[in-house]
Amino acid sequence: MSMSAPVTPLTKIRTTTPSSTPRTREEEKILVTVRVRPLTPRELANYDLFAWNCTDDNTLTSTNLNHDRHTSTYTFDRVFDPSCPNRSVYEQGARDVALSAIKGINSTIFAYGQTSSGKTYTMKGIADNCINDIYAHITNATASRFVLKFSAIEIYNETVVDLLNRDSGALRLLDDPEKGTVVEKLTEEVVRNSQHLRSLIATCEDQRQVGETSLNDRSSRSHQIIRLTIESSFHDESGCVKSLLASLSLVDLAGSERASQTYAAGARLKEGSHINRSLLTLTNVIRKLSGGKKSGHIPYRDSKLTRILQSSLGGNARTAIICTMSPALSHVDQSRNTLAFATSAKEVTNTARINMVVAEKQLVKHLQKEVSRLKAELLSPEPSSSECLKSLLAEKEQKIQQMQREMDELKRERDLAKSQLQKLQDDDRPSRQAVKRLSFGGENSSKVSGSETKAHRRRRQSIEPCMLVREIRKIGMMQRQLGDEADRTLELLSSHRLENNESIVRLVADIKSMTASLKDDLSANEEESGSLKEEIARLKCEELASLEKKLEHVQKSLDKLVSVEEGGVDSRTPLKNKKRNNSNNSGGMPNYIRSPCLPNVRGTENRDPETRNSPVAAANEDTSLKKATPRSASKQPGSSVNVKKIQMMFKTAAEDNIQSIKAYVTDLKERVAKLQYQKQLLVCQVLELEEGNDERGDDLEEQSPMPRHLVFEDHRNQIIMLWHLCHVSIIHRTQFYMLFRGEAADDIYVQVELRRLTWLEQKLSDLGNASPALLGDEPAGYVTSSIKALKQEREYLAKRVSTELSAEEREVLYKKWEIPVGGGKQRRRLQLVNRLWTDPLNLSQVKESAEIVAKLVGFCETGSKEMFALNFVNPSDKKSWMGGWNMISNLLHL
Numbered sequence: 001m002s003m004s005a006p007v008t009p010l011t012k013i014r015t016t017t018p019s020s021t022p023r024t025r026e027e028e029k030i031l032v033t034v035r036v037r038p039l040t041p042r043e044l045a046n047y048d049l050f051a052w053n054c055t056d057d058n059t060l061t062s063t064n065l066n067h068d069r070h071t072s073t074y075t076f077d078r079v080f081d082p083s084c085p086n087r088s089v090y091e092q093g094a095r096d097v098a099l100s101a102i103k104g105i106n107s108t109i110f111a112y113g114q115t116s117s118g119k120t121y122t123m124k125g126i127a128d129n130c131i132n133d134i135y136a137h138i139t140n141a142t143a144s145r146f147v148l149k150f151s152a153i154e155i156y157n158e159t160v161v162d163l164l165n166r167d168s169g170a171l172r173l174l175d176d177p178e179k180g181t182v183v184e185k186l187t188e189e190v191v192r193n194s195q196h197l198r199s200l201i202a203t204c205e206d207q208r209q210v211g212e213t214s215l216n217d218r219s220s221r222s223h224q225i226i227r228l229t230i231e232s233s234f235h236d237e238s239g240c241v242k243s244l245l246a247s248l249s250l251v252d253l254a255g256s257e258r259a260s261q262t263y264a265a266g267a268r269l270k271e272g273s274h275i276n277r278s279l280l281t282l283t284n285v286i287r288k289l290s291g292g293k294k295s296g297h298i299p300y301r302d303s304k305l306t307r308i309l310q311s312s313l314g315g316n317a318r319t320a321i322i323c324t325m326s327p328a329l330s331h332v333d334q335s336r337n338t339l340a341f342a343t344s345a346k347e348v349t350n351t352a353r354i355n356m357v358v359a360e361k362q363l364v365k366h367l368q369k370e371v372s373r374l375k376a377e378l379l380s381p382e383p384s385s386s387e388c389l390k391s392l393l394a395e396k397e398q399k400i401q402q403m404q405r406e407m408d409e410l411k412r413e414r415d416l417a418k419s420q421l422q423k424l425q426d427d428d429r430p431s432r433q434a435v436k437r438l439s440f441g442g443e444n445s446s447k448v449s450g451s452e453t454k455a456h457r458r459r460r461q462s463i464e465p466c467m468l469v470r471e472i473r474k475i476g477m478m479q480r481q482l483g484d485e486a487d488r489t490l491e492l493l494s495s496h497r498l499e500n501n502e503s504i505v506r507l508v509a510d511i512k513s514m515t516a517s518l519k520d521d522l523s524a525n526e527e528e529s530g531s532l533k534e535e536i537a538r539l540k541c542e543e544l545a546s547l548e549k550k551l552e553h554v555q556k557s558l559d560k561l562v563s564v565e566e567g568g569v570d571s572r573t574p575l576k577n578k579k580r581n582n583s584n585n586s587g588g589m590p591n592y593i594r595s596p597c598l599p600n601v602r603g604t605e606n607r608d609p610e611t612r613n614s615p616v617a618a619a620n621e622d623t624s625l626k627k628a629t630p631r632s633a634s635k636q637p638g639s640s641v642n643v644k645k646i647q648m649m650f651k652t653a654a655e656d657n658i659q660s661i662k663a664y665v666t667d668l669k670e671r672v673a674k675l676q677y678q679k680q681l682l683v684c685q686v687l688e689l690e691e692g693n694d695e696r697g698d699d700l701e702e703q704s705p706m707p708r709h710l711v712f713e714d715h716r717n718q719i720i721m722l723w724h725l726c727h728v729s730i731i732h733r734t735q736f737y738m739l740f741r742g743e744a745a746d747d748i749y750v751q752v753e754l755r756r757l758t759w760l761e762q763k764l765s766d767l768g769n770a771s772p773a774l775l776g777d778e779p780a781g782y783v784t785s786s787i788k789a790l791k792q793e794r795e796y797l798a799k800r801v802s803t804e805l806s807a808e809e810r811e812v813l814y815k816k817w818e819i820p821v822g823g824g825k826q827r828r829r830l831q832l833v834n835r836l837w838t839d840p841l842n843l844s845q846v847k848e849s850a851e852i853v854a855k856l857v858g859f860c861e862t863g864s865k866e867m868f869a870l871n872f873v874n875p876s877d878k879k880s881w882m883g884g885w886n887m888i889s890n891l892l893h894l
């Protein structure tokens, strides 16, 4: 048995028109209605307020009690106010679509909305009314013979279960070339009458996974799909027996707010994650389809729900979606999410056709007739057919000409891009250009408005890859700088007789691992971007060769250090360096090596690196050392006093060195993580641009009928969900959330972040985390390490609660976030931080979390957006941001 929407085998299908149905194959948009339920007793007890007005049959307006920036008005095929009974909802929001199944057209009705919004209540009403109408039709249509079959599944934790036979365990999905996705070994029961059908539905309800939540005593925790296959046979006018075969699917989705529970414990966490993932995929599928494209990649395969519903979403079916929502002010954010989903769904087009099975004999006869007609046509082509060919030819001709024109335009654009690239390469101010490129979403994009012409937009897009390549070169340069600094470290190491060789070995290992990670990064980039290949190959040759050389030096230095005899001071080189650099050294700090990323304490940031970073430059202010110049030491090899003095000097200097080298290596690591992050951003951008004009369809602003602020909100909500799913650093989330508020200039950053996270999320899925087969498995290693990093970040933030917040502020927060009294101060601080950023669907919680984290890390909204692109910003509290960068780099090592 299978659970695919009935599709007549291609060999048997004839899309002819039965008398009752005027057209056989037609495109139509999904019917989208919104139902607002009454306030529940719970909401009434909490004195919750009505946040929405059903202005008329099609319009819903927010009362804007929150005084948001935008008063929202939404229009749909139908809006049902709280007083609307189930019968009316069925008649105006489902009946027409549902009864298509009797006429051989697959149909799907599904309810979407947050938990406790009334999905199950609505779908029960729909099912009841459907059964009545279907059996009324069967009773009246005496000329036809009907066979009804019933099957039902639930998708729980990405596992498909047969609700008529739970014992069969997890069912597999199979891809059938004719029928599409089918559920293997699914029980299908022939329905005897309406009572039998009702009892089957009741059995499934009993079998379904439900549980009590804070909002709903009987909350459905799985997606349920009930499918009724209807086959009707009748005699047509010529007496032939014909059969129509179609299915009616009734889908009750799990509520879209589970994330609030996912942090409860292991099983719940897994459940919430699976529900979120499948609903996110459903949203993505709808969003992509709403762009009007069916040919591009639609991620149906990313979840079982969308695989099973594939034919209902943009395929051979008529579909009605009833979006349910609570009217309460306390749920306004979730309701907005639902309405954004409904707005996208309105734009999705299906192409339903009648699935007709013709008796085989008739089919053979018909085919024979058709063959003879075609034969006759071939032998004596009618003028009409040659006319037809001519017009076809003319049409093709026109298309070729149009393509030619487009090619010319593209060539022109390419030349323009080349010349611009040339100009940019000639320009000798690389760092300023980098910032300029980064702000192409900033200054320039403020001019980029809806009125921007397509040609201009395309031209802009064709230039960006060049700029990105240039950007990567810049990163390459920075990597080389890192290499140089490491070289200088080596110089220092080789010139001193450090007693603690173990420390050096550790430091060298650190540098080695950095080099390896750079190597990985480069090769990963190479795989991912076709057009970047050249650039990456170049980077690889130049940088890896030098890094490898550097490593050799490290080894040699070490060998040298180990082999040199005790007391045999060969201080020529360092002392030379010392002399050369004493003039630059104004302090007595052990600041031998200075990272360009460290604050420019002494104003040496832009000096010649030769003089700025010389190893012994800032050794100390010991005047005796000043006197004991290297030259004098080397000129008096017999002077044991001098040699001892120098030995002493190096001993102390060596200890100090270890500390400063450690700090330096940490700093290098942080910078490498930043570079990796930034490179990844670039690769995402380049990949996007290279995907070419096909993917331009994804540009929602261009295609979506939604207003800009809704597109922004939709994207931001997706980003928030993806942060959650990918366990991204909460400091990173906070900074991004606070900086990008929906201005035109933010679009590019938002899109890049969305692409990057989608890529990450995809990667996580691909690597098996989302695999339904993993039910009960441990999460893969990378997820564990991400979660660990997040935990460390939370611990770090918890420590800052006492330093960054006053006692009064803390108490207010504890009360607001319901942190229980007792258990110690430290524990309460951690409990508070552990609640931040935990519910991606609760937007007011997200906002408050961001505000709290921002306060803890001392982040202010006027921060620089460029740090999300390529600008090296020195956060005021560097340490506090390290967790974030390291976290991101962990993720990007996937």
Ligand SMILES: Nc1ncnc2c1ncn2[C@@H]1O[C@H](COP(=O)(O)OP(=O)(O)OP(=O)(O)O)[C@@H](O)[C@H]1O
Residues within 6 Å of the ligand: 036, 037, 038, 040, 082, 113, 114, 115, 116, 117, 118, 119, 120, 121, 122, 216, 218, 219, 220, 221, 253, 254, 255, 256, 324
């Ligand atoms: N239109 C309505 N009129 C009256 N009561 C309603 C209506 N819609 C829902 N309710 C009531 O609201 C509560 C929650 O409804 P329901 O269980 O259908 O929500 P749900 O969206 O299916 O929730 P979940 O996703 O948690 O399963 C129920 O007690 C139900 O009776």
